[in-house]
Amino acid sequence: xxxxxxVGEVWATRKDARLERSKLLxxxxxxxxxxxxxxxxxxxxxxxxxxxxDDVVVCLGxxxxxxxxxxxxxxxxxIMAVVDRIELDAGAAQASHAAPGIRRRWTPPSRWxx
Amino acid sequence: MLIGExxxxxxxxxxxxxxxxxxxxxxxxxxxxxxxxxPTSGLVVAVDGLGAGPGERVIVxxxxxxxxxxxxxxxxxxxxxxxxxxxxxxxxxxxxx
Numbered sequence: 001x002x003x004x005x006x007v008g009e010v011w012a013t014r015k016d017a018r019l020e021r022s023k024l025l026x027x028x029x030x031x032x033x034x035x036x037x038x039x040x041x042x043x044x045x046x047x048x049x050x051x052x053x054d055d056v057v058v059c060l061g062x063x064x065x066x067x068x069x070x071x072x073x074x075x076x077x078x079i080m081a082v083v084d085r086i087e088l089d090a091g092a093a094q095a096s097h098a099a100p101g102i103r104r105r106w107t108p109p110s111r112w113x114x
Numbered sequence: 115m116l117i118g119e120x121x122x123x124x125x126x127x128x129x130x131x132x133x134x135x136x137x138x139x140x141x142x143x144x145x146x147x148x149x150x151x152x153p154t155s156g157l158v159v160a161v162d163g164l165g166a167g168p169g170e171r172v173i174v175x176x177x178x179x180x181x182x183x184x185x186x187x188x189x190x191x192x193x194x195x196x197x198x199x200x201x202x203x204x205x206x207x208x209x210x211x
Binding site for chain 2: 005006007008009010011012013014015016018019024026038039040041042043044045052053061062065072074075076077
């Protein structure tokens with residue numbers, strides 16, 4: 001899963017029936033792994049009522065289909081948690097600590113406590 | 115999922131059995147989240163079962179299991195249109211850190 005921030009909302013009336021109860025949100029990841037496109041955002045399904053500006057945990061890939069627990073949804077990204085608070089160790093975001101593929105020189109959002 | 119603009123339809127008289135009878139769309143992913151969206155240079159060929167057309171923005175999901183439960187397991191494409199966008203709201207500054 002990745003951390004990201006909700007930066008937008010999508011409205012769609014014509015969509016797969018399994019998505020009718022859910023919202024689609026545009027999320028800008030705080031760090032990418034395996035980015036498929038030269039985009040800065042992804043679209044994730046949301047059943048937790050996240051809003052623009054919220055930090056969220058996003059599950060990518062096939063497990064995202066089961067974010068509701070029961071139903072098999074046609075999605076590859078799902079919001080799994082809306083973050084209340086994050087505490088980072090000092091230096092935790094330095095490039096040398098970052099996993100391979102994670103964007104270098106990443107600066108944590110200022111609202112994250114350190 | 116990615117958000118992209120349908121820039122055309124694709125037909126092929128010679129195609130694999132796994133694509134026979136399927137509607138194929140050319141989708142250009144949109145990039146940028148700071149209040150704007152700009153097209154990227156990449157293109158996706160996605161299967162459409164919702165009736166999307168050129169000029170519309172769509173949400174494309176990726177994966178064989180997504181394909182299985184939407185257009186069917188017998189389709190040889192892992193990119194599937196799952197929603198057609200009516201409106202997109204990207205407030206400027208929402209991604210500010």
